[in-house]
Amino acid sequence: MKKLIVNALNVILILWSSYALACDACQLRQPEITKDLTHGAGPESNWDWFIVGIVILITVLAFIFSVKYLVKPGEKDEKHIKYSVFSDENITL
Numbered sequence: 873m874k875k876l877i878v879n880a881l882n883v884i885l886i887l888w889s890s891y892a893l894a895c896d897a898c899q900l901r902q903p904e905i906t907k908d909l910t911h912g913a914g915p916e917s918n919w920d921w922f923i924v925g926i927v928i929l930i931t932v933l934a935f936i937f938s939v940k941y942l943v944k945p946g947e948k949d950e951k952h953i954k955y956s957v958f959s960d961e962n963i964t965l
Contacts, residue, residue, distance in 0.1 A: 899907050902914040916923050947954065
């Protein structure tokens with residue numbers, strides 16, 4: 873079973889990597905920084921790069937905060953809803 877899963881993941885990664893990389897026609901229309909990474913027309917103005925930068929910043933911040941609050945949520949209030957959900961009173965068998 874483990875070998876089947878590993879083989880399936882390998883096939884998915886190989887197919888995904890060939891799909892994710894830009895084709896030859898798209899490489900000609902892209903600027904140097906995104907030449908091998910994406911399909912379609914490249915950024916047409918500096919505003920496009922600004923928008924891409926903002927999206928990258930939001931994505932990185934969202935990832936950092938999600939990991940931070942997943943690892944150490946910091947909720948100490950005993951009246952918080954998580955304590956009522958996970959209390960022994962709510963366990964039904």
